[in-house]
Amino acid sequence: AAVNYHFGTKEELFQAVLTRRLDPMNQERLDLLSALERESAPLPVSCEQILSAMFVPALKLARDRERGGKNFLRLLGRAYADPAPFIRHFLSAQYAGMIARYKEAFARALPHLPRQELTFRLHFVMGALSYTLAGTDALKLVAQMVNTEKDNDELLLQRLAPFLAAGLKAPAMGTARKLELVARERLGD
Numbered sequence: 632a633a634v635n636y637h638f639g640t641k642e643e644l645f646q647a648v649l650t651r652r653l654d655p656m657n658q659e660r661l662d663l664l665s666a667l668e669r670e671s672a673p674l675p676v677s678c679e680q681i682l683s684a685m686f687v688p689a690l691k692l693a694r695d696r697e698r699g700g701k702n703f704l705r706l707l708g709r710a711y712a713d714p715a716p717f718i719r720h721f722l723s724a725q726y727a728g729m730i731a732r733y734k735e736a737f738a739r740a741l742p743h744l745p746r747q748e749l750t751f752r753l754h755f756v757m758g759a760l761s762y763t764l765a766g767t768d769a770l771k772l773v774a775q776m777v778n779t780e781k782d783n784d785e786l787l788l789q790r791l792a793p794f795l796a797a798g799l800k801a802p803a804m805g806t807a808r809k810l811e812l813v814a815r816e817r818l819g820d
Contacts, residue, residue, distance in 0.1 A: 642717050649710065650725065652698050657729045659688040664736055675739035678796040685733065686760065686788055708761040741799060748803050756795050763791060 638644040663684035667676045676684075693704050710718050723730070738749060 642721075645710075645718070646721050646725075649707070649721070652692065652703055653707075653726070655698075656688045656692050657726055659691070660684055661729055661732060663687065664732060668736070676736055678737065678740050678799050679792050681733065681736050681740060682756070682792045682795055683788060686792065689760065690787070711757065711761040737799065744799075744803055752799050755798065759791070759795060763787070 638647055664676070664681065667680050667684055671677075671680075689704065692698060693701050699706070711722070734749065734753060737753060738744070738746070741749060744752070
């Protein structure tokens with residue numbers, strides 16, 4: 632009854648929980664991106680720097696027990712993967728500005744990619760980030776290598792960012808196929 636009184640529905644309660652934690656994290660993401668853009672102007676910010684601006688606030692949230700820490704990130708990862716339309720609609724609508732800013736930064740860093748291809752790749756990046764932060768497998772692997780949380784965060788970024796940047800920087804699908812055909816032609820296949 633208290634949920635219905637204060638929030639109306641379970642969905643609205645869930646949205647309030649997400650907003651309370653995601654608003655500060657996403658504002659920090661925007662602030663980091665703006666600072667990087669000012670520093671690199673007139674050149675575009677690199678993919679690796681943009682990815683770091685996305686990851687660092689999420690890693691900080693994972694360490695903040697008062698805001699739910701790793702448990703909240705697990706919830707967020709499940710929410711991102713959940714097919715429930717209200718969650719996707721809410722996240723898309725609530726954070727449209729932040730999403731657009733990051734998409735534009737990636738578009739400037741990756742001018743060779745058509746917009747639709749960039750959209751697909753960013754979807755994959757968010758999936759990998761959600762899985763990595765929400766799951767415990769990657770964090771356990773990193774913890775086996777080092778002992779401190781700071782080292783864990785840095786090592787996780789050092790491993791994840793180049794992997795994702797390589798996927799983002801790969802030639803567009805049509806370009807990759809053309810390169811394959813040229814290579815086959817040169818090899819006589």
